[in-house]
Amino acid sequence: MELEKLKELWDNSSNASLPMNAEGLSQILNNSTRGPIASIKRNLTIEVLLVILLYGIIIWLISNHVDSTILYFDIILLGVAGILFLVYAFYKYKLLNKMECMACEVKSNLNLQLNSLEKLVKLYFRVGNIGIIFVYLVAGTISYIVDAGETVPIPHYVEILLFLAIGVVLVVINYHFSRWYLFNLYGKHIQKLKNILYEMDESEIR
Amino acid sequence: MKTRKEKEFLALISEHEGLIHKICHVYAADAFGKQDLFQEIVIQLWKSFESFRNESKISTWMYRVALNTALTEKRRSNKKVSLSFPSSLKDDKAQENVVDGYEENLNILYDAISKLTEVEKAIVMLYLDDKSYEEMEEVLGISQATLRVKMNRAKEKLRQITKSIQHGT
Numbered sequence: 526m527e528l529e530k531l532k533e534l535w536d537n538s539s540n541a542s543l544p545m546n547a548e549g550l551s552q553i554l555n556n557s558t559r560g561p562i563a564s565i566k567r568n569l570t571i572e573v574l575l576v577i578l579l580y581g582i583i584i585w586l587i588s589n590h591v592d593s594t595i596l597y598f599d600i601i602l603l604g605v606a607g608i609l610f611l612v613y614a615f616y617k618y619k620l621l622n623k624m625e626c627m628a629c630e631v632k633s634n635l636n637l638q639l640n641s642l643e644k645l646v647k648l649y650f651r652v653g654n655i656g657i658i659f660v661y662l663v664a665g666t667i668s669y670i671v672d673a674g675e676t677v678p679i680p681h682y683v684e685i686l687l688f689l690a691i692g693v694v695l696v697v698i699n700y701h702f703s704r705w706y707l708f709n710l711y712g713k714h715i716q717k718l719k720n721i722l723y724e725m726d727e728s729e730i731r
Numbered sequence: 732m733k734t735r736k737e738k739e740f741l742a743l744i745s746e747h748e749g750l751i752h753k754i755c756h757v758y759a760a761d762a763f764g765k766q767d768l769f770q771e772i773v774i775q776l777w778k779s780f781e782s783f784r785n786e787s788k789i790s791t792w793m794y795r796v797a798l799n800t801a802l803t804e805k806r807r808s809n810k811k812v813s814l815s816f817p818s819s820l821k822d823d824k825a826q827e828n829v830v831d832g833y834e835e836n837l838n839i840l841y842d843a844i845s846k847l848t849e850v851e852k853a854i855v856m857l858y859l860d861d862k863s864y865e866e867m868e869e870v871l872g873i874s875q876a877t878l879r880v881k882m883n884r885a886k887e888k889l890r891q892i893t894k895s896i897q898h899g900t
Binding site for chain 1: 733737740741744745748749753756767770771773774775777778779782783792795796798799800802803804833836837840841848849850853859860861869870871872873877881886889890893
């Protein structure tokens with residue numbers, strides 16, 4: 526088929542789909558976007574809400590059920606963890622808000638999305654890996670304070686070595702799990718963006 | 732109750748709906764994918780409508796938003812989409828019933844385009860819509876020199892593919 530014939534076909538193809546009525550279009554405007562960035566934002570909001578809920582429960586448990594001698598220490602640790610999470614969530618929101626410019630040139634929007642997504646994945650990976658070390662150490666310290674004075678059947682240094690060994694195993698598992706999880710969540714999308722951008726630049730490279 | 736702005740937007744979309752349908756047809760794999768993508772493009776256009784300052788042509792702005800949406804969205808094909816999508820959009824089965832010479836050729840065209848890469852699809856679409864290299868550059872952000880090289884390659888590829896589809900090879 527000649528290209529002019531294809532152009533003619535293309536011109537007429539607008540009529541191949543029946544137009545939508547105004548009501549149908551208007552209905553669409555009330556729906557929320559299902560784009561990847563909107564999904565990440567929604568997930569982050571859920572994360573923040575879950576943390577707030579979890580914090581509420583923990584604070585309630587500590588103030589009502591736990592020995593008051595460790596109360597002060599716990600509150601400080603929880604406060605630090607809470608602040609760190611808020612900093613993380615704020616930075617992530619900031620990154621997400623700058624992540625796309627749908628009315629910009631396609632190439633610049635793809636570049637913007639790719640760079641931001643890579644930053645986001647790095648942030649997620651680092652926070653996840655540092656977070657687990659922090660949580661593990663805090664949990665260990667709390668149990669050490671709670672169990673202080675209790676006799677254990679194994680020597681003290683073995684107890685510490687065991688604690689550290691379990692910690693290392695947990696960190697290694699978490700490291701590989703995070704890599705696998707992040708690749709499944711964003712890896713394919715990042716690769717797709719890279720391929721498109723590579724193709725856009727291909728002739729310039731040659 | 733629709734606002735003045737909403738009415739303005741809906742009129743604009745109705746006027747250029749064909750462009751969105753074409754992009755959906757080219758980038759989505761199945762009927763559900765098309766509905767999904769159509770909805771996503773309309774939402775994204777609505778979101779960026781406020782910032783549209785008439786600095787570029789309407790079609791340039793629409794192409795940018797629609798292509799950005801189509802290229803960056805995660806594919807959700809073969810999955811039932813539970814959205815209240817009006818039935819006015821013809822589905823593939825309905826189209827099959829009205830196959831004649833024109834429909835057959837149109838199917839060949841879409842079939843050929845589907846075999847192109849994501850970027851080639853965009854370039855070919857703009858070419859078929861008679862856009863100048865300047866406008867293509869404004870939409871895609873690719874230099875005109877690069878576009879010319881890619882365009883020649885894509886046109887040749889399209890010619891070859893349509894020929895092989897027609898001859899059933």
